[in-house]
Amino acid sequence: xxxxxxxxxxxxxxxxxxxxxxxxxxxxxxxxxxxxxxxxxxxxxxxxxxxxxxxxxxxxxxxxxxxxxxxxxxxxxxxxxxxxxxxxxxxxxxxxxxxxxxxxxxxxxxxxxxxxxxxxxxxxxxxxxxxxxxxxxxxxxxxxxxxx
Ligand code: ZN
Numbered sequence: 001x002x003x004x005x006x007x008x009x010x011x012x013x014x015x016x017x018x019x020x021x022x023x024x025x026x027x028x029x030x031x032x033x034x035x036x037x038x039x040x041x042x043x044x045x046x047x048x049x050x051x052x053x054x055x056x057x058x059x060x061x062x063x064x065x066x067x068x069x070x071x072x073x074x075x076x077x078x079x080x081x082x083x084x085x086x087x088x089x090x091x092x093x094x095x096x097x098x099x100x101x102x103x104x105x106x107x108x109x110x111x112x113x114x115x116x117x118x119x120x121x122x123x124x125x126x127x128x129x130x131x132x133x134x135x136x137x138x139x140x141x142x143x144x145x146x147x148x
Pocket of ligand 1: 126
């Protein structure tokens with residue numbers, strides 16, 4: 001299996017059975033995200049204590065890329081500080097927008113590297129980053145994000 005197949009499999013898997021899907025009852029933050037280009041909508045729920053993302057979940061509906069990205073993001077940021085999550089967003093954003101196809105993903109990204117392929121499809125980048133923009137809103141105290 002080459003890397004592209006592996007990446008494809010991760011996306012299909014996380015779209016079919018999204019991790020951390022649903023609401024957290026004792027959330028401290030939540031924000032909504034909407035990508036008008038594709039119609040993806042999601043709500044992100046966070047429980048942050050002493051600056052650490054103790055729990056995170058999402059619900060909503062969207063295309064495979066948006067759902068898989070949100071699922072992978074929740075796995076990637078749980079247990080991290082808000083600051084570390086913002087840094088991961090920066091790395092992820094770079095991964096999906098960089099034009100040099102041979103750039104090696106930052107090791108911190110882990111499975112999130114599976115979304116590197118969207119860089120070839122500019123409209124899909126909005127799908128892949130929706131959850132992250134929503135996270136950014138939640139962390140900065142705004143209650144909604146819209147990608148455009
Ligand atoms: Zn989408």
